[in-house]
Amino acid sequence: MLSRPLHVARTLISVYYAYMVEYRAELIFWVLSGSFPLIFLGLWNQAAQSGDLGFTPAEFARYFLGVFLVRQFTVVWVIWDFEKEVVQGKLSPLLLQPIDPVWRHFFGHVAERITRLPFIMLLVGLFCLLYPEAIWLPTPYAVVWGTLTLVLSFCLRFLIQYTFAMLAFWVEKATAIQQFWFLFYTFLSGMVAPLALFPEAVRTIALWTPFPYLIYFPASLLIGLPVDLPRGLMIMIGWGAIAFIINRILWRVGLKHYSGMGA
Amino acid sequence: MKLARYARVLKLFWQVSIAAELEYRINFIVAVVSSLGGLAGSLFGLFLFYRTDYSFPGWSWSEALLVLGIFTILQGVSATFLSPNLNKIVGYVQEGTLDFVLLKPISSQFWLSTHTVSPWGLPDLVFGSIIVLYAGGQIGLEALDYLALFPPLALGIASLYSLWFILGATSIWFVKIYNVTEVLRSLLEAGRFPIEGYPAIYRIFFTFIVPVAFLTTVPAQTMIGRSNPIWLLGSALLAAVLFQASKWFWGFALRFYTSASS
Numbered sequence: 001m002l003s004r005p006l007h008v009a010r011t012l013i014s015v016y017y018a019y020m021v022e023y024r025a026e027l028i029f030w031v032l033s034g035s036f037p038l039i040f041l042g043l044w045n046q047a048a049q050s051g052d053l054g055f056t057p058a059e060f061a062r063y064f065l066g067v068f069l070v071r072q073f074t075v076v077w078v079i080w081d082f083e084k085e086v087v088q089g090k091l092s093p094l095l096l097q098p099i100d101p102v103w104r105h106f107f108g109h110v111a112e113r114i115t116r117l118p119f120i121m122l123l124v125g126l127f128c129l130l131y132p133e134a135i136w137l138p139t140p141y142a143v144v145w146g147t148l149t150l151v152l153s154f155c156l157r158f159l160i161q162y163t164f165a166m167l168a169f170w171v172e173k174a175t176a177i178q179q180f181w182f183l184f185y186t187f188l189s190g191m192v193a194p195l196a197l198f199p200e201a202v203r204t205i206a207l208w209t210p211f212p213y214l215i216y217f218p219a220s221l222l223i224g225l226p227v228d229l230p231r232g233l234m235i236m237i238g239w240g241a242i243a244f245i246i247n248r249i250l251w252r253v254g255l256k257h258y259s260g261m262g263a
Numbered sequence: 264m265k266l267a268r269y270a271r272v273l274k275l276f277w278q279v280s281i282a283a284e285l286e287y288r289i290n291f292i293v294a295v296v297s298s299l300g301g302l303a304g305s306l307f308g309l310f311l312f313y314r315t316d317y318s319f320p321g322w323s324w325s326e327a328l329l330v331l332g333i334f335t336i337l338q339g340v341s342a343t344f345l346s347p348n349l350n351k352i353v354g355y356v357q358e359g360t361l362d363f364v365l366l367k368p369i370s371s372q373f374w375l376s377t378h379t380v381s382p383w384g385l386p387d388l389v390f391g392s393i394i395v396l397y398a399g400g401q402i403g404l405e406a407l408d409y410l411a412l413f414p415p416l417a418l419g420i421a422s423l424y425s426l427w428f429i430l431g432a433t434s435i436w437f438v439k440i441y442n443v444t445e446v447l448r449s450l451l452e453a454g455r456f457p458i459e460g461y462p463a464i465y466r467i468f469f470t471f472i473v474p475v476a477f478l479t480t481v482p483a484q485t486m487i488g489r490s491n492p493i494w495l496l497g498s499a500l501l502a503a504v505l506f507q508a509s510k511w512f513w514g515f516a517l518r519f520y521t522s523a524s525s
Binding site: 025029030032033034035036039042043045046047050051053130173176179180183184186187192193197198199202 | 301450456
């Protein structure tokens with residue numbers, strides 16, 4: 001009985017792939033607007049040249065390339081779409097279909113990853129030209145666990161944002177909550193610096209929050225920085241479970257509360 | 264005569280948009296909290312560099328703080344005046360409502376650039392000013408030094424506006440270009456830190472291609488009294504050229520506007 005879910009997944013991915021390809025030009029700009037890590041790459045690279053920070057310039061370059069890659073593959077925007085659906089009442093027809101609306105969003109995101117791939121390749125190539133000393137060959141261990149945590153961290157980020165999206169049933173601007181969350185995400189996820197450079201206390205606290213696992217953790221695994229793998233996986237699964245439970249409760253209660261246009 | 268008319272129109276625009284925004288007063292609390300959170304994050308980011316012995320070449324902690332303060336003020340300015348207006352140009356083109364703007368008996372660039380003002384950038388303006396005052400106190404700046412901030416800051420804002428408007432105007436051709444301004448915004452993030460902190464290629468890029476250096480570093484240097492007059496002159500020249508270019512480009516772009524239904 002596994003064939004139905006597979007069939008549904010394949011159909012949705014091919015539909016959304018076709019849809020995303022139409023907006024190729026727009027996609028280039030989305031990829032480029034993820035240049036935030038590159039700014040910090042420049043700063044840290046320069047800093048490492050003038051003193052000993054525990055990282056060499058090449059290691060910084062590698063780290064921020066890892067951050068860039070992880071960010072490209074884990075971009076999530078489901079809350080903006082979901083909020084629109086709730087506020088404009090577009091959720092109503094979707095509820096009639098024999099499939100949970102979340103899958104449409106989920107596979108839309110997955111399909112977009114595929115369209116993004118060529119642009120990401122291009123930028124990585126450019127990066128290797130600029131920083132040839134940063135090129136590295138990942139070990140099989142890094143490839144396997146790095147990819148796995150990358151997929152997990154996309155799922156975790158999607159799940160958390162989709163949980164915030166549920167609040168759209170009650171408040172008109174659920175995205176404001178997401179933007180506030182994003183502030184913490186920016187500065188605690190390791191986007192501005194590897195966590196090893198954080199003060200001891202901040203790092204200890206940060207490692208219990210979901211933020212580092214959305215960027216720092218998969219990026220470190222990909223480039224071979226030492227991390228506590230079992231503990232990291234446990235924390236990811238733990239936060240994922242919490243988000244999932246809250247999400248399902250809010251979904252049930254929210255649907256009863258839902259009175260969008262036409263419902 | 265013409266100027267007085269524009270001033271009167273501007274006053275009406277802003278009265279209406281402030282009245283409309285005040286309907287959502289809860290937003291103000293959200294804006295204050297977000298602004299505080301963003302500031303804490305920025306300070307943390309800067310602190311990460313200075314907690315080791317490293318400092319951006321030629322910039323002490325307080326001086327780098329000054330740059331951050333000016334950056335926060337700029338964020339406030341763009342949230343109040345620039346983004347609520349310029350990010351909407353795409354929408355007018357998409358829906359064809361640009362027709363109504365073009366029919367009005369005032370400059371369409373003026374209408375598009377000024378008709379909304381959003382008070383939610385205010386917290387950033389206030390907190391940014393506090394940081395500038397605090398950092399200035401640490402460095403030992405005089406009242407006159409604070410005044411010296413305004414000319415380069417105003418020139419920087421003029422350049423930023425023109426660049427943003429030009430990008431917005433490209434939506435005449437590329438209807439779905441919403442993200443171009445997003446790219447500009449992400450590049451502007453570089454202004455949080457003094458330009459001397461970047462490698463040479465970055466410095467060239469952020470001076471000549473996306474003039475981030477003129478937005479925060481040059482005003483800060485002018486305040487500390489370390490600025491070469493060449494930089495101020497460059498800033499003035501850049502603002503004048505970009506502003507003129509934005510006017511020319513808008514006129515050019517309008518020739519290709521075909522409205523939504525035709």
